[in-house]
Amino acid sequence: MKSRILPAYFDTSVLVKIYVMEQGSAKARQLVRSRQIITSSIAGLELVSAFRRNLILGTIDDKAHAAIVKRLQQHREKLRYVEITPTVLEKAERYVSEFDIRALDAIHVASATVSRERFPKDLPFVTADSRQRAVGEQLGLQIIWVAN
Numbered sequence: 001m002k003s004r005i006l007p008a009y010f011d012t013s014v015l016v017k018i019y020v021m022e023q024g025s026a027k028a029r030q031l032v033r034s035r036q037i038i039t040s041s042i043a044g045l046e047l048v049s050a051f052r053r054n055l056i057l058g059t060i061d062d063k064a065h066a067a068i069v070k071r072l073q074q075h076r077e078k079l080r081y082v083e084i085t086p087t088v089l090e091k092a093e094r095y096v097s098e099f100d101i102r103a104l105d106a107i108h109v110a111s112a113t114v115s116r117e118r119f120p121k122d123l124p125f126v127t128a129d130s131r132q133r134a135v136g137e138q139l140g141l142q143i144i145w146v147a148n
Contacts, residue, residue: 007036007080007119009112011105012046013128014146015039019047019068020054024128024146031126031144038119040088040111041081042104047072082111099135109135116141 008031015037017028048069055065082088084107091110095101101109109132112125125136128146136143 005034005036007038008124008126008144009038009082009108009115010035010043011108011112011125011127011129011132012039012043012050013132014126015043016047016050017128017146019051019071020060027146028128031146035126036080037078038080038082038115038123040108041083042107043079043081044072044076046104082115084111085114088114095135099131099138101131101135105129105132106135108132109139109141112136112141113139 010032014024014028014031016022017025018032051060051065051068051072054060055062060068088107088110091113092103092106095106095109096103099106108127109125112123116123122142124144125132125141126144126146127133127136133143133145
């Protein structure tokens with residue numbers, strides 16, 4: 001009998017760690033292998049931006065950048081995306097009004113809360129962003145912390 005892979009909501013801060021070696025990469029890779037990845041439809045844009053930022057900063061070279069972007073394209077079909085709906089945006093707006101969180105980070109938290117309604121109540125929110133972690137905890141999300 002094949003065991004069912006449990007879903008988890010992954011923020012971009014964790015997903016980038018599977019492509020670019022940084023603190024927390026080992027844990028991020030382990031989590032990605034053991035969970036069905038649910039993320040916001042903005043994750044691809046954020047990942048490409050993070051890869052470019054690493055290239056500009058010299059953390060990765062041109063060859064590594066090209067390989068990472070190619071790997072992302074291969075992985076896209078394995079991800080389940082939460083679309084940015086009016087409900088997600090309304091929640092995100094509320095979160096930026098109530099908490100110390102940036103707009104795109106609020107979209108991730110809102111996407112996770114909407115996803116939690118569609119999946120088991122214990123759908124974890126996997127993040128390496130301390131602001132998202134704090135807001136998620138205040139909203140009652142089950143957090144899997146990937147330390148930076």
